[in-house]
Amino acid sequence: MIKTRFAPSPTGALHLGGARTALFNWLYARNQKGKFVLRMEDTDKERSTQESVDEILESLKWLGLDIDEGPYYQSERTEVYKEKVEKLLADGKAYRCYCTKEELDAARQAMQKAGKKPMYNRKCRDKDGDQSKPHVIRFKMPIEGGTVFHDTLRGDVKTKNEELDDLIIRRTDGNVTYNLVVVVDDAEMGITDIVRGDYHIANTPKQLNLYKALGYSPPNFTHVSLILGNNKKRLSKRDGSGSVLSLRNKGFLPSAVVNMLARLGWGYGDEEVFTVDGLIGKFSLRNLTLSPAVFNDEKLAWLNVQHIKLMDNEKLAEAAMPFVKAKHQNATREDMLKLIPMLKERSRTLVELASGTDFFFAESVVFDEKAKAKFITKETKPALKEAIKLIEELGVTDSEKLNEAFKASAEKLSIKMKAMAQPVRVALTGKTVSPGIFEMMSALGKEESLKRIGMASSL
Numbered sequence: 001m002i003k004t005r006f007a008p009s010p011t012g013a014l015h016l017g018g019a020r021t022a023l024f025n026w027l028y029a030r031n032q033k034g035k036f037v038l039r040m041e042d043t044d045k046e047r048s049t050q051e052s053v054d055e056i057l058e059s060l061k062w063l064g065l066d067i068d069e070g071p072y073y074q075s076e077r078t079e080v081y082k083e084k085v086e087k088l089l090a091d092g093k094a095y096r097c098y099c100t101k102e103e104l105d106a107a108r109q110a111m112q113k114a115g116k117k118p119m120y121n122r123k124c125r126d127k128d129g130d131q132s133k134p135h136v137i138r139f140k141m142p143i144e145g146g147t148v149f150h151d152t153l154r155g156d157v158k159t160k161n162e163e164l165d166d167l168i169i170r171r172t173d174g175n176v177t178y179n180l181v182v183v184v185d186d187a188e189m190g191i192t193d194i195v196r197g198d199y200h201i202a203n204t205p206k207q208l209n210l211y212k213a214l215g216y217s218p219p220n221f222t223h224v225s226l227i228l229g230n231n232k233k234r235l236s237k238r239d240g241s242g243s244v245l246s247l248r249n250k251g252f253l254p255s256a257v258v259n260m261l262a263r264l265g266w267g268y269g270d271e272e273v274f275t276v277d278g279l280i281g282k283f284s285l286r287n288l289t290l291s292p293a294v295f296n297d298e299k300l301a302w303l304n305v306q307h308i309k310l311m312d313n314e315k316l317a318e319a320a321m322p323f324v325k326a327k328h329q330n331a332t333r334e335d336m337l338k339l340i341p342m343l344k345e346r347s348r349t350l351v352e353l354a355s356g357t358d359f360f361f362a363e364s365v366v367f368d369e370k371a372k373a374k375f376i377t378k379e380t381k382p383a384l385k386e387a388i389k390l391i392e393e394l395g396v397t398d399s400e401k402l403n404e405a406f407k408a409s410a411e412k413l414s415i416k417m418k419a420m421a422q423p424v425r426v427a428l429t430g431k432t433v434s435p436g437i438f439e440m441m442s443a444l445g446k447e448e449s450l451k452r453i454g455m456a457s458s459l
């Protein structure tokens with residue numbers, strides 16, 4: 001059984017890079033009917049915060065990336081790691097290093113001078129010391145030969161062992177370090193496949209040697225390429241993209257964000273629009289691309305429009321509700337079901353959709369001054385009066401019939417349909433841009449429509 005994991009360090013919000021890593025792991029697990037594990041890598045006590053943990057959990061939930069196991073917290077597993085460090089020491093695969101900072105600096109400088117890659121000179125590797133003195137514990141990397149791992153996208157990646165440092169696995173303060181704990185956890189949790197950012201490639205040979213030393217068999221590795229911003233530089237937290245929750249707050253649908261993230265470094269022919277189920281069915285690690293992916297806000301905006309159109313009205317009403325409620329507390333589901341059909345096709349985000357409902361919930365129409373000056377005038381009064389007459393006669397429920405009647409009246413008054421419709425639009429909403437006037441009137445009802453047009457015509 002395939003088992004993947006997402007292993008964020010909770011030191012900030014979940015941004016697009018992390019979210020994409022989570023998504024690829026989740027999609028692969030779901031495609032293979034495997035399991036998806038969440039593990040908080042919170043060993044850095046200074047930088048890890050509960051706030052970040054909560055935000056990561058909320059972001060994953062919003063994206064719909066449900067977890068099968070966890071969240072595990074590394075901060076709760078120190079006993080396991082301690083035991084493994086002791087085992088490595090007992091097996092002669094790790095050693096205590098008593099070098100002071102000054103000694104390390106001097107050795108490093110000497111190496112640099114000699115034109116060598118600066119690394120620890122292995123001074124304490126085969127020596128006993130006084131254990132009561134401050135010391136770190138280092139892992140004995142092999143010196144001869146090389147380490148090879150197979151990356152799904154890159155094939156065999158080889159490293160000369162002499163280039164691998166005897167890395168510190170436990171610090172002087174007793175805290176264990178990333179490369180050790182990640183190996184222990186991935187092995188103990190039965191992770192079969194690791195998908196992560198390619199900035200971890202340099203860690204993988206180190207980790208492989210730890211797998212070997214601890215008697216574990218290693219998982220499969222897939223390193224995905226960077227995400228670049230619109231400026232072709234590495235996507236940073238400062239880019240427009242922001243965190244997952246900031247996209248939620250801007251009114252993007254989770255399905256659109258998932259679609260956008262999936263397309264950052266994964267493709268399936270020319271297809272652009274994918275539902276979550278479609279992605280699960282089509283996803284494979286082989287179709288990840290090696291070249292960096294470029295994030296583009298226009299593409300996300302476009303995908304959001306597509307996903308709004310794809311969503312059924314009930315679900316869309318539900319998704320839009322928090323945005324509408326923030327502006328119009330008393331809004332109900334019934335109101336939303338009336339409004340969604342006319343707003344669905346014209347809203348790029350849920351924020352826009354919520355603004356589109358303003359006309360409906362307005363206690364009284366607030367006029368845009370320019371709109372009023374242009375369309376609520378002496379000249380437009382006959383059109384408004386005629387509209388009132390038609391609505392009184394025909395009601396507002398049959399939009400098509402009312403539309404035909406408006407056209408006939410426009411002809412009778414020798415004006416264009418637009419000259420008939422625009423004053424009505426301004427009377428109903430205070431603005432020159434809005435959904436269709438007949439749809440709006442049908443949602444507002446006869447009485448309210450007459451009230452608003454009557455009010456405007458008496459100005």
Ligand code: GLU
Nearest residue numbers: 007008009041182196200
């Ligand atoms: N906690 C690591 C990070 O956030 C993940 C390491 C890994 O995936 O192996 O970069």
